[in-house]
Structure formats: C-alpha cells, structure tokens
Amino acid sequence: MTRYVIRRLLQAIPLLFFISLLLFVLMRTASNPLVTMGGKRVPRPEDRERLARQLGLDKPLYVQYVYWLIGNDWAKIDMDGDGVAETPGDQKGVLRGEFGNSLVIRGKPAWTVIKERIPRTLLLMIPAEIIILIFSLVIGIFSALKQYTVTDHVITGISFVGYSMPIFFIALLSIQLFAIKFKEWGLPALPPNQMFDPQVGKTPSQIALHMVLPLLSLTFVSIAGYSRYVRSQMLETMSQDYIRTARAKGLPERMVLYVHALKNASLPLVTIVGLDIPLLLAGAVVTETIFAWQGMGFLFIDHVSRGDTPVIMAILMIVSVAVVVSQLLTDIVYAWLDPRIRYD
C-alpha cells in the first residue's frame, strides 16, 4: 500500500510538470502581456522593449519557462538593452510559491489576488460534493429498488433531461422560479445573487441563504448523472450470487439490501468524487458568474476576458493540482476500502 501511494505520487509530479509546460507554451504563444499591460494608451516603443526585457519576453521560450518555474533571482537580466546583463532578476518562480504579478491589478501578486477567492469557492464546492453524494446515493438506490415501476421511469426521465441541461439553464430557471415568481406569489423568495444582503451584513445565515440557488444549479446535473450510475451499480450488485446466498440463508430483506448490497454497490461511488472535481470546478465558473459569487471561477472569467496571463496561469495550475490530487486520493481510498484490489 505504501509503495502504491509513493508510486502514484511519483507519477503525479511529472504529470503536473507536463501540464504546466503545455499551459505555459499556450499562454506565451497565444497572448501578449504587453498588449494587456498597455491598456488604452499605446506605450512608446522604447517602453515596450524595456518592459519586454523586464518580463523576460526577449528570451527563448524554454528560458522563460525555467524563469517561470524557479524564478530568475539567480540570473541577471539586461534591462537597458546594451547586450550586457546587469540587473538581478526579482522573480521567485512557481516552485517557491510565486506566480508572478497580475497584469491587470498592477503590482499585486497573482497569488494574493487568488488567495482570498479560494475559500469562497470551497464554500460552494464542499457542500455541493456532499449533496451530490447523498442525493445520488438515495435517488439511485430508491430507483433501483423500484426498478421498472412508474417511479423508476419518472426518475430516469428526469435524470436524462437533467443530464442534458446546461448548468446556466438550470440556474436561470431556478432564479426565475424561486427568486422572481416566489416573490410575485408572496412566498419566501430566495436571493438570486451576491453572497449576502449588504443591509443585513455578512452573517452565516445570510450566506447560507444565498448559497441555496448556486448549490442547486451546481449539483443538479451531477446528481442526475450519478444517480443513474448508482442505480445500475445497485442493480448489478442485486443480481450477484452473494445476495442470493444472503436471501437463501433467511436474512431479512432489509439486511440484504442495506448491509450486503449497499456496501458493495457504494464502493464505486468513491470514484464519483474523483471524477466529479473537474466537472464541479467548471460548474463553479458558470454558477459563480450567474450568481455574482465572488469566488475563483468568477475571478477566472473576469481575468480571462482581460487577458491577465499570470492570474489565469495560476488558476489553471491550482485547478490542475486539485484534479490530480483528488484523483490520487480517490485511487488510494478505493484501494484502501476494497480488499479485493491490491496494487503493487
């Protein structure tokens, strides 16, 4: 087991390097930081050159990548363009926790810009993940136990439609229904945007209230997809020999279902969490934009549309690390839970 964990860790590291290289090449070939920094005023040519040298844009791509990775405070850069490198560099590099400065918010490190947004995104994602797990488990098992009844068909129908829905459509529909129509009908309406009502302040209950609709849109598609997965897992388990054995030795049906079947059927659920992280992160971009939830996804859209490469790059790397780590954890937990699987 330890060897398996170590091996998986060692595989994850080159993967992350490869991803960073891929993203770096994409960023540097497709965008020009000078254009972003220039803004509305067109800078003078000599300023542009100076800036390019300061940012290291005059260097070959692989040198730029190395500087981005480990910084350039050990090297000298040629600031005045006379061919002699004289000024020591001041970048620390990603490996020492510095993603460079934001181009849009001048002089502010990208990491500082992102840091305060991460808890807000986690505040949505962790409850979302828990809701997805519980609901897809309950709905899937319920549907499996009622196989081929009207209830089962209705659930299957809804989940098919739900699975085909774009997240923004669910979000807009839920705003329309729960925020606007409820208000019209005089029912308690849910707030459609922001994290809290400025007049009430940032109290936990306010935030919880403002989380309802974003969570609904974030979880709906996943629940629709995974409840079908749980259903098929449960049905497959129910047809296994050990279930027949359990019934044959006279165990009460409840024991058979909730101990023998459920235990085995819920194992693959662990993979759901790992698979769901990329989907949930993408969902967060859409949900946060619609509900003006100032998290990392909201920040991402904002800075992508302004071409702020250091911040974009930092967010992409954080997201990739999150995905790699979650998949790693999934595999390890799976191996730990299922005694039949032994990796060595």
Place this chain on the structure above:
Amino acid sequence: MEATAEGVVASLSGELNTVALSLRQMIWRRFRRHRMAMAGAVMLILLVAYCFGGALFVSEDYANFTDTKQRLQPPSREHPFGTDTVGRDILARTIYGGQISMLIGLSAATIEVVVGVLVGALAGYYGGILDSLLMRFTEAMFTIPQLFLLLVMAKFFANKFPAIHILGRTLSGSVVVIVIIIGITSWMYLARIVRADFLSLKEREFIVAAHTVGTRNLAIIARHILPNTVAPIIVAATLGVANAILSEAYISFLGLGVQPPTATWGNMLDRAYNYVATAPWMWIFPGLLIVLVVLSINFLGDGLRDALDPTTVT
C-alpha cells in the same frame, strides 16, 4: 410448452425458418426496438427540420435585423418568441442560430474523431516511446478541466480568423475558432478507447496473418484494425456532437463565444442573466432548444451503443 416430439420439431423448424439477418439488419432491428433511441431520432429530425425548413420562411437578414424601437418585446403575434436587446426577432434567430449550433456540433465532433482516432491508433499500434508520449499528453489534456481551457483559448484565439463566406452566407470567423478549440479539447476520451481496442486487436491472429503476408503498417491500421473499432467511435462521435453544442453554449453564454451578428443558440443567451427577470423569453427559447437537441442526441447515442453492441440480444 408440451415436451412432445412434434412440439420440439415444430419449434426447431420454426427456428430454422428464421431469415438470417446481416449485421447491418441486426443493428437496425436492435436500434428500432430501442424506444428512447427512436424518440431521440424523431426529435432530432424535427429539430433539423425546424432549423433548415424554417429558413425557407424567414430570411437571415430578418434574423439579423435590428430595430431598437422594438427591443425586449414580450412574445406577440408579430414576434412569437419576442425580441432581444436590440430588437431582433428571437424566433428567426433560433432558426439560424440552430443551424450554426448544429454545424459547430458536427464539425467539432469531426475534429474530435479525427484527432482521437489518430492519437489512439498511433499510440496503440506502435506502442513504445510514441505510446507513452502520446498518453502523457492525453493525460495532461484530460486533467485540465475542458471549460477552463476552452475559455482561455476562446479569448486568445478570438479575431485570429477573418469572416468566412460559404454558400452565400457570411459567418463570423469566431465560428471557426470555436469549432477548432472544441475539437482539440475533447478527443482524449476517444483516444483512450481507440488505443485500448488497438492494443488488444493487434495481437489477434488475423493481424499477425496480415503481417505475415507483408501488409504495410498503414494498411493494417486503416483496413484491418480500424473497421473493428468503429462501434465505439460512432457512439463517441454521436455524444461528441451533443457535448460540442453544450460547450459552445457555455463559452458563448460567458461572452467569449461566437460573436454577433451570427446567431447561435449559445450566444443568444449571452449575458441572459442580466435579463433573467425582465425578459425571460430571451433565454427560455434558445435554452429549451439546447436541452432538446442535447437530450435527443444523448438518447440516440445510448441507442446506438446498445444496437452496436454484439452482446445485446435481439
């Protein structure tokens, strides 16, 4: 049934009298019996008829005609789906937007299949360093959530293509950009399936035989192995169309997609959340059409998967 000798003979001869079906007929039969797949196919035909038949009744100029005096009008006799922020008729725009959305779906899925099959086939067939390089690349692409990559690329490559003119229509160059970026960010799953199939097929006797008689590698890949992996490719391509339509909708919804005046179902929803309360018709109609087309393609894909699977009993 009674176990008499006549009974057995009768049932046997009945079985013998069954007409042998070709593979194609069997697949068609299984598909026809798949109720959801048939419903999906019918729905899809209706949607295609809506988008391409509707074009006979309204012109594209009308769909792009702005009349600011008529902005944000609710559905009425004159504008059955209402009008948008600059007074364009939403019904007409859903017709022409649907054409572009479907076009984007089909062409992006084509790119996805070409890249996916190419990568999967080369990695699976040749193995070795090529395989590990291509698979590392696939894994890296898989790890970055697609939407993030799409948004970054949509921003960076926007305006890199000039407007194109085909069949007497002008499409904004962003359509090409969107098609390409969706295509090149969605092939990874297919590449893995194709690779796995190639890995197992290349060890089979008929491939060894082909090698023995001196068939060249390319011919083995294209003529002997590929036809045997066609079922999962067809299924992935079908679902790929639905996913591409969804991806376009997401990018356009977030404002980085196809640029107006060219309409797509996605960009009709651009910034729709600003009008969620005041003009719900602006997003309900294109949104519903997206759900319908994705749903019907998903049904179709499910049916195809079952129909093409040789282990399914007819």
